[in-house]
Amino acid sequence: MRFFEKSIGGKYFKLFRYLRWILLGLVISVLAKPLIATAYIGLMTNGSRYLQPELVPKEQVAIVFGAGILPNGNPTPMLSDRVEAAVKLYKMGKISKLLMTGDNSTVSYNEVRSMLKYAHDLGVPMKNITLDYAGFSTYESCYRAHKVFGVHTAVVITQNYHLPRTVYTCRQLGIKTVGLGTPDIEIYGLRGMIPDLLRESLANVKALWEVDITRPRPTFLGQFEPIN
Numbered sequence: 001m002r003f004f005e006k007s008i009g010g011k012y013f014k015l016f017r018y019l020r021w022i023l024l025g026l027v028i029s030v031l032a033k034p035l036i037a038t039a040y041i042g043l044m045t046n047g048s049r050y051l052q053p054e055l056v057p058k059e060q061v062a063i064v065f066g067a068g069i070l071p072n073g074n075p076t077p078m079l080s081d082r083v084e085a086a087v088k089l090y091k092m093g094k095i096s097k098l099l100m101t102g103d104n105s106t107v108s109y110n111e112v113r114s115m116l117k118y119a120h121d122l123g124v125p126m127k128n129i130t131l132d133y134a135g136f137s138t139y140e141s142c143y144r145a146h147k148v149f150g151v152h153t154a155v156v157i158t159q160n161y162h163l164p165r166t167v168y169t170c171r172q173l174g175i176k177t178v179g180l181g182t183p184d185i186e187i188y189g190l191r192g193m194i195p196d197l198l199r200e201s202l203a204n205v206k207a208l209w210e211v212d213i214t215r216p217r218p219t220f221l222g223q224f225e226p227i228n
Contacts, residue, residue, distance in 0.1 A: 034201035038164075041204050045167040049179045051160070053088050056180050061227055062086045062095040062155045063145055064119075065166065066102025066111035066135060075114050078159060081182040083115055086157050087122040089180065095155060097128050097227050099145060101135030130227050138162075138203075139210050140218040142170035150226030151175055159184040161193065161200050165207050172211040 050056050064086045067079035075083060089095045098119060102111030112131040120126055130149060135141035145151040153176040156166045160181035170177040185193050210216060 033205050037204035037208050038201050041164045041168045041207065045164045045171075045179070048167050048171075048177065049163050049181060051181055053085065053092060053094065053180060056089060056094050056155055057178055058094050059153050059155050059178070060095065061097045061099055061151050061153070062089055062157055062180075063099045063101060063141065063151070063170070064115060065138065065141055065156070065158045065162075066100075066115065067158075069109070069111055069114045073110075073114055075111075075118050077187075078182075078184070079111070079115065080118065081159070081187075082157050083118045084122065085180055085182050087119055087124055089155065089157075090124055090128070097130065098124060099130045099132060099149060099151065099154075099227065101132035101141040101145065103136055104133035105136065130225075134218065134220040134222070136219055138166055138169050139173075139207065139216075142166070142173045142175065143218045144221070145170065146174045148222055148225055150224065153177075155180055158182070159196075161185075161197055165200065165204055169207055169211055 064082050067082060068076040069079065070076060074080075083100075086095070086098050090098065100112045100115040100119070102115060104110045104112060110133075112133055112135075116126065116129050116131060119129055132141065132144055132149065134144060145154065152174070154170065156163070156170055156177055156179045158166050158179070158181065161184050163179045163181040167177050167179040184196070
């Protein structure tokens with residue numbers, strides 16, 4: 001009887017140890033995927049990302065991605081940085097058109113109108129600004145930029161942490177892309193950027209799945225409206 005109990009206990013111990021190793025492997029796999037995806041996207045876009053406006057190649061269109069608006073309707077600090085960088089490129093003659101893409105999913109929330117007003121207040125004529133009201137994600141913004149607005153080459157403008165995924169996504173969806181990154185950690189601090197950096201690492205995994213495997217259609221596609 002005692003031998004039987006020891007035998008059963010030994011089997012359960014081995015099973016527990018086996019399951020523990022499986023669980024550890026799953027945890028490592030889950031943690032490794034965002035790191036691998038982030039490293040891969042960073043490597044694939046290396047050389048196409050710029051930190052200084054002076055180094056950005058001349059293109060017709062700059063795509064500016066939404067980053068939220070304040071309760072009063074003004075752009076958030078990050079969005080203001082993006083629009084200001086685009087306006088700087090415009091005034092330097094690096095670009096001639098701005099495509100503002102963002103979220104206008106409700107009547108009371110309109111990122112692109114806020115971006116339009118801010119860029120216009122900084123000196124860009126409204127005739128040179130196109131609005132994409134259905135840019136609900138980086139993927140959808142890049143998809144629609146190519147399929148709806150006929151963009152084939154562009155400068156994308158966003159914060160440094162978001163830039164590799166943006167360049168990679170637009171490039172994989174048919175746009176010859178370079179990117180200008182605006183400061184993030186330098187302004188907002190590492191502690192303040194941790195949530196954004198964590199979300200971005202997970203978003204990189206999703207980006208690879210979307211652009212390289214599933215290629216879903218955006219929420220809204222609409223008719224062809226090329227930027228002239």
